[in-house]
Amino acid sequence: MCISEIIPAEPDWSALPDETLGMIAHRLIKLKDVIQFGASCKPWRRAVPAKFRQSIPWLMLPYCSSGNYCSSNSATMLGCKGTHTCRCFYDLMEQQFHHIELPQGLNKTCRGSAFGWMFMMDRTPSLLLLNPLTRSTIPLPPITSFPDVLGFFPDKVGKEYLYLDKDGLRIAKGKKEIEHNYIHRVALSAEPTSEECVLMVIRSPTDRTLAFCRPTTATIDNQKWTLAPNGSGSDGDLSKLICFEDVVYWKGQFYALVNGGRVFVCDLSSPNCPRLSLFLDVHRSCRIKSINNYLLISPTDELMMVTRNVSLHGDSRNRDGGSIHQNRYDSVDGDEDFSDDTEWTDDDGDDSDEDNDLPADESDREVDHYGMDSESDDNDNDGHPIREIQLLTDDFRVFKMRGDRKGWDEVESIGDFALFLGYSSATCISTRDHPELAPNSIYFTDDMTEKHCKRRLAGADMGVYDLTTRNFTPFYCTTSVHNNPSFIWPLPVWVLPSNF
Numbered sequence: 001m002c003i004s005e006i007i008p009a010e011p012d013w014s015a016l017p018d019e020t021l022g023m024i025a026h027r028l029i030k031l032k033d034v035i036q037f038g039a040s041c042k043p044w045r046r047a048v049p050a051k052f053r054q055s056i057p058w059l060m061l062p063y064c065s066s067g068n069y070c071s072s073n074s075a076t077m078l079g080c081k082g083t084h085t086c087r088c089f090y091d092l093m094e095q096q097f098h099h100i101e102l103p104q105g106l107n108k109t110c111r112g113s114a115f116g117w118m119f120m121m122d123r124t125p126s127l128l129l130l131n132p133l134t135r136s137t138i139p140l141p142p143i144t145s146f147p148d149v150l151g152f153f154p155d156k157v158g159k160e161y162l163y164l165d166k167d168g169l170r171i172a173k174g175k176k177e178i179e180h181n182y183i184h185r186v187a188l189s190a191e192p193t194s195e196e197c198v199l200m201v202i203r204s205p206t207d208r209t210l211a212f213c214r215p216t217t218a219t220i221d222n223q224k225w226t227l228a229p230n231g232s233g234s235d236g237d238l239s240k241l242i243c244f245e246d247v248v249y250w251k252g253q254f255y256a257l258v259n260g261g262r263v264f265v266c267d268l269s270s271p272n273c274p275r276l277s278l279f280l281d282v283h284r285s286c287r288i289k290s291i292n293n294y295l296l297i298s299p300t301d302e303l304m305m306v307t308r309n310v311s312l313h314g315d316s317r318n319r320d321g322g323s324i325h326q327n328r329y330d331s332v333d334g335d336e337d338f339s340d341d342t343e344w345t346d347d348d349g350d351d352s353d354e355d356n357d358l359p360a361d362e363s364d365r366e367v368d369h370y371g372m373d374s375e376s377d378d379n380d381n382d383g384h385p386i387r388e389i390q391l392l393t394d395d396f397r398v399f400k401m402r403g404d405r406k407g408w409d410e411v412e413s414i415g416d417f418a419l420f421l422g423y424s425s426a427t428c429i430s431t432r433d434h435p436e437l438a439p440n441s442i443y444f445t446d447d448m449t450e451k452h453c454k455r456r457l458a459g460a461d462m463g464v465y466d467l468t469t470r471n472f473t474p475f476y477c478t479t480s481v482h483n484n485p486s487f488i489w490p491l492p493v494w495v496l497p498s499n500f
Contacts, residue, residue: 014041056434057420057427057494058089058098059445059475060110060118060132087132089495090475092443093436104130104137109179109490112186112201113424116498119186119201123160123175125152129192129199129215133497138192138215140199143178145224146211166207184208187425189249192216198268200228200247200254208243210256210266212274228266229276245293248425250303255279257295260287261305261399261408280405288399288408292447296426299417303401304428305408306421309394310448310461392461395470396421396442413440413467422462423447424494440467443475445492459491 021043085103090096105120108130112119117129117138125142143161144152150162150170159172184204190197192215200212210228230242244264247256254266263280280303282288290307298304398419399408418437420427422445431439446461463474 014043016043018043054093054497055429056093056437057113057424057496058091060493060495061088061090062490062492089132089497092475093434100132102130102132102135104128104135105132110493111183111423113493113495114186114188115191116496117188117192118493118495119183119199121179121183123179131498132495133499140215141213141223141225143182146203147225147227185244185246185423187247187249187254189254198249198254200249200266202244202247202256208245210244210247210254210276212254212266212268226274228274246295246426248295248297248303250297255295255303257293257305259293260289261293262287263295263303263401280401280407282407286407288397290397294421294426296419296428298400299428299430304411305399305401306419306426306442307397307399308421308444309396310391311394313390313392390461391446391448393444393465393472396444396465396467398467415440418443420494421445421447422494423491424496427494427496438464438466441465442467443494445494447491459489462492 085101085106086099087102087105089098089100091098105118108120108122110118110120116133117131119127120130121127121143125144127140127142129138129140130136143149146163148164150164152175153160153162154175156172158174160175161173161178163171163173165171181204183201185202187200188197189200192199195216197215198212199215200210202208203211207230209230211225212228213223213225242258244256245259247254249255254268256264256266258264261280261282262278264276265279267275267277288305288307291310292308294306294308296304296306398411398414400411402409414428416431416439418429418431418434418439419442420429421442429437431437437443442465444462444465446459448461463472465472
């Protein structure tokens with residue numbers, strides 16, 4: 001008697017119970033896995049979380065046509081057609097590039113990122129929030145709706161914007177400078193699609209003041225930006241103008257950091273009459289000075305401050321051995337000192353030279369889609385050679401707020417955590433949950449837009465800083481850039497991938 005071989009039927013994975021599919025889908029931690037899971041079949045797609053945000057940010061790099069980063073052998077094409085509207089993102093979790101077709105971001109500069117949304121602006125007054133994964137956009141009130149912006153005049157080449165400075169004087173600025181320097185920091189109180197969301201920005205044309213709007217109501221004709229009060233005194237007196245460095249949303253209110261360590265809280269409970277008061281004071285003799293300062297929330301729900309010191313270096317520095325900070329040069333030409341005690345001034349300082357702040361006007365040179373001049377020129381407007389120098393980070397210091405709110409205590413180690421710093425909102429991530437990240441380290445990008453003008457070597461100051469060894473290492477995706485530094489524009493930005 002012949003016994004037929006019984007061949008088991010192929011399992012129908014699409015018929016898994018909804019409860020089982022939901023348990024699987026909610027255990028996914030990588031956005032790529034979520035996308036692939038949902039693309040398998042309709043039942044699996046229904047099980048995908050409606051709202052998913054990856055814990056580790058992607059690094060948005062310049063346009064794919066730059067050729068510095070993107071390799072077809074190590075990249076995924078997320079709807080990318082290989083055109084000039086394609087943007088490149090580097091995934092630290094996968095050590096992989098993702099090319100995303102993003103026509104909504106064409107000719108726009110990202111000036112900040114929060115909740116997976118990017119704050120985009122160009123050389124017109126238009127402003128918007130853009131989600132690079134969903135390509136969704138949220139219009140924001142235009143630049144011309146700021147109370148101190150008097151108008152936009154496109155026929156005034158190089159002086160398109162007219163606004164009032166901190167002293168009430170009328171100042172004309174070019175649209176190129178406004179695009180790259182007007183917004184310094186961005187913070188959101190909630191998802192931008194939420195009715196409760198408030199968007200706070202630090203403006204940096206002259207005085208780095210606070211201003212806010214509500215994104216979901218930005219389509220209303222009378223929606224405008226509102227300026228927060230600005231000032232500093234030992235007791236919160238608002239009689240002296242100050243410059244804010246960073247802003248975060250914490251415990252229902254916005255907190256803004258001043259260079260030196262003082263923190264002010266902005267109370268928006270009465271939107272038509274915002275109030276600013278001193279939250280954390282630092283005695284003048286104890287104030288911490290640095291070039292860049294960041295404010296963030298610790299895993300224990302405390303305020304943290306990170307300071308970043310940078311200095312100027314010539315292009316002849318040795319970068320062997322994988323370290324981006326091996327040698328220090330005290331001077332570039334032999335007769336100039338660019339050491340740590342170099343005095344810096346803001347764009348509105350008395351020492352600023354407006355003619356040297358930005359490249360020549362658009363009428364003088366062709367401008368490419370990176371937002372900077374494409375024509376090569378070895379001299380500035382005054383005929384002086386442009387030095388091949390870079391702004392590079394020397395070190396970071398981490399502080400935690402004292403319980404009495406009278407200052408900061410320096411922290412030697414952040415333990416099993418990694419910090420992400422740059423134009424995006426500063427983030428603290430557990431390395432226990434994500435062992436692919438280095439513990440007690442800072443992942444940083446170049447965010448010194450205002451200082452990079454007229455320098456050929458810009459944007460390469462990014463990597464990982466080990467707080468234990470005080471050493472720097474480059475990102476995998478930028479090793480070739482560090483070995484052969486170039487002008488990287490737009491500056492890379494951290495973005496938390498989000499499908500909502």
